[in-house]
Amino acid sequence: MSTNPTMNDVARTAGVALKTVSRFVNGETNINPLLAARIADAIVALGYRRNLAAARIRPGWTSKILGLVISDHANPYYSALTRAIEQTVRARGYLLISASSEEDGPTFDRVVERLLEQRVDGLIVVPPRSPGRPWAQVMPPIPPLVVLDRPSDAADADTILADNAGGSELAVQTLIAGGAHRIAFIGDSLQLYTMRERFAGYKAALTVAGHAVDDALVATDAHSHEDARASVIRLMREGNPDAIFAANNRAAIGSLFAFRELGHRIPMIAFDDFEAAQLAEPPISVVTQNITEMGHLAAERVIDRATGGEKTPTTTVLPTALVLRGSELPDDILIEKV
Amino acid sequence: MSTNPTMNDVARTAGVALKTVSRFVNGETNINPLLAARIADAIVALGYRRNLAAARIRPGWTSKILGLVISDHANPYYSALTRAIEQTVRARGYLLISASSEEDGPTFDRVVERLLEQRVDGLIVVPPRSPGRPWAQVMPPIPPLVVLDRPSDAADADTILADNAGGSELAVQTLIAGGAHRIAFIGDSLQLYTMRERFAGYKAALTVAGHAVDDALVATDAHSHEDARASVIRLMREGNPDAIFAANNRAAIGSLFAFRELGHRIPMIAFDDFEAAQLAEPPISVVTQNITEMGHLAAERVIDRATGGEKTPTTTVLPTALVLRGSELPDDILIEKV
Secondary structure, three states: OOOOOOHHHHHHHHOOOHHHHHHHHOOOOOOOHHHHHHHHHHHHHHOOOOOHHHHOOOOOOOOOEEEEEEOOOOOHHHHHHHHHHHHHHHHOOOEEEEEEOOOOHHHHHHHHHHHHHOOOOEEEEOOOOOOOOOHHHOOOOOOOEEEEOOOOOOOOEEEEEEOHHHHHHHHHHHHHHOOOOOEEEEOOOOOOHHHHHHHHHHHHHHHHOOOOOOHHHEEOOOOOHHHHHHHHHHHHHHOOOOEEEEOOHHHHHHHHHHHHHHOOOOOEEEEOOOHHHHOOOOOOEEEEEOHHHHHHHHHHHHHHHHOOOOOOOOEEEEOEEEEOOOOOOOHHHHHHHO | OOOOOOHHHHHHHHOOOHHHHHHHHOOOOOOOHHHHHHHHHHHHHHOOOOOHHHHOOOOOOOOOEEEEEEOOOOOHHHHHHHHHHHHHHHHOOOEEEEEEOOOOHHHHHHHHHHHHHOOOOEEEEOOOOOOOOOHHHOOOOOOOEEEEOOOOOOOOEEEEEEOHHHHHHHHHHHHHHOOOOOEEEEOOOOOOHHHHHHHHHHHHHHHHOOOOOOHHHEEOOOOOHHHHHHHHHHHHHHOOOOEEEEOOHHHHHHHHHHHHHHOOOOOEEEEOOOHHHHOOOOOOEEEEEOHHHHHHHHHHHHHHHHOOOOOOOOEEEEOEEEEOOOOOOOHHHHHHHO
């Protein structure tokens, strides 16, 4: 026998119908105030607490939980995204479960399966670098799904992306306008959708300006800032670049370490802002994503679908912005400006 | 009628007892291999998936979920802690729900209540800056509880802290050994346990060395790096400090911005490592916590208690380490060394 009071106990003590207690507990407001007061008294007297774990298995009830799968808790980009999603989700009365795939397909699959076992009301996911199983092979029921940052093969999902190609093209155009034409691309694996898009923007800017795309200036092995540092040192010794487009924040930090080690810098613009960017000398110019807007939109979309709203899957591409702080300029122009 | 297959359906299709299916689904290994193969086939054929939300309300089953409440998803200290906890929790077959209090007592109380409604198997919490309700007022049942980073009033909780006072005392001793005696303390509110401890370590080092503690050199309003920057500029103009002890990473970043604005630096050591520390010129010396060890220990402790292990609450204080990188030295000694 359970020692926890149930909704039935509350109904009996308050002398009202079970259905009325249920409506009260779910936060409905159109309840006779006298009955509501008796229910509230009974809840306090009995020490009743909702059991949302149990609620999920009753028809018409929901867990009030949303699941989020990001790539890495320790990457500031995903921390900021998690924070933005949590704030919106909480304002709408939901709890967010967040977990990470560590960019690994099988881990992603296991985490998604655990969230489905938990009967979440909706899922927001960032697909991992190495793909997991196709969504068509995931056993139904699958709750409303929003895919973030990178597209997926899910047929019935909303997708929210940033304008990676456009932001990168503008950054590289800016370096070209400053006089550069041998611009290095330092980034992560082109297996990643975002990297392919940023690389496409880089190539487009060079091509439009009539400059060759030189493979000797492209490094796509920068998973960490240590890897990026080594690539930049190698390229600056052997490839004679006159500027750097750092395609993520680890590439940017690695470049700063390389500049220090080599004793000189060349112009640079980075994709995604990072804490150290404004502390560098000169401060680093960046392409920024509106992470707060992306998280907010994802949370709104998944809750709308979970509560019976819009059912047609949409793809939204959010604009990026270029923030110029000085690092895009060569030293001689920087000194003139001072 | 449910359209989802149940464990009963699996048992019927496989021609085995329900209890055997239950043991199989829970990962037990001492099952007749022939029966296990039949159960596995039936699970695939029927498309059965565990319902852990429902499992929690059956006696003897658990949700296999642990709850974590941190202060802020966007603070790198808590992101690293979340990652360490998640890795340990996952290795033991649990899912981690993480949520943040944003340092606010009422928000902390609401989040804890939501996790209890979800019937988590255990809770790991960082108490918020402004205290929530006393734990004695939280309605039972409360699952095993581990309190991290700051102590709480919970009677039956394990507590894991870092040696904030000892690490700070050593940092300030190091600044004194380098010739400083008017050392500024830049930190957050002394309402925070960790700040009180770091301030105690600062005072102890000064007192042992025979130096006065000058209130004009103490700023405890550094909630953000902008606040810290303003305090450092004010203190360096009015208080004549000869070194800085930055009591958290925002205080350190604020100090770096202030140094740039003022055009000169003084020796500094910071509590907690941060991404920009190694990029600064000179690189910033820091007191580091073993965040991975703290997260690992918290996860192990809560799972051990949730699975019937050790019941006596313990308090563990983890050591800190001083990492010297150059910023603890005055410019004249730094230049001699080069």
